[in-house]
Amino acid sequence: MQIKNYKPIVNPVAKYVFKTPQKDSFAAIKIFQEMNKMGISKIAVLAGNTGFGKAGKAQLLKIAPEYGITVVATEVYDKKATDLSAVVAKLMANKKIQAVVNWSIVPAQAIVAKNMRQAGWKVPLFQSHGFGNIKYVEAAGAAAEGIIFPAGRLLIADMLPDNDPQKQLLVQYKKDYESRFKEPASTFGGHAYDAFKILCRAISIAGPDREKARDAIENLKDFPGTGGIFNFSPEDHNGLDINSFVMLTVKDGKFVMYKP
Secondary structure, eight states: OOOOOOOSSSSSOOTTOOOOSOOHHHHHHHHHHHHHHHTOOEEEEEEESSHHHHHHHHHHHHHGGGGTOEEEEEEEEOTTOSOOHHHHHHHHTOTTOOEEEEEOSSTHHHHHHHHHHHTTOOSOEEEOGGGOOHHHHHHHGGGGTTOEEEEOGGGGGGGSOTTOTTHHHHHHHHHHHHHHHSSOOOHHHHHHHHHHHHHHHHHHHHOSOHHHHHHHHHTOOSEEOSSOEEOOBTTBSSOOOGGGOEEEEEETTEEEEOOO
16 A cells, blocks of 8 residues: 655645654554554544644544544543543443554553553553653553554664664664663654754755755755654655654563564
């Protein structure tokens, strides 16, 4: 199946706008591809009431039909929610639901997992790439076990094969970040790091000239970052493909590669 390019922020392309996080559309596609392997065809979509949640929900609803997935229920919750048991109970009443996708970057995404497990609802729970911070796992506790989500390779840097083109950079970034800030590295700091390093590379190529530096970014190829290998072009100001994502899960309170 052809992968279509749904790219908010960098679609349409704006001259001075570039994006380092992976595309929401690719995250949705990775989730749906995994669901296809699992035989899941009817799902519920949950989203926080933030810009990230709204954009992700739109991508899920738009792309789902291309993968034979039917969204049979949707719910939006407040980013400050502390109890989502009523939402979970409402969804549980729909016996068609085979899995839940929760798209969020707020702490309430841990509450979704806890309330689902407290209610005894054992359908698979998929999260977005916004789950890429171990603090969400810690907040959900045992309920986080088995959550499936797409993410960049930074979260499993030490587990990558030695020939992975990102491994050296990811291991060093993780070591440097954690030694300085005394907390586990997450994908979010990595996006800012990538933006800074891309700009530095562009200036080293073009000098301190705004227009030339912009052009250098737009033509940057094979640049390894924490989010993937960047290949920008005049048509693509994100520069990452779907292989910038891998599917992860939570096992014994840690992020690991997902293996069906």
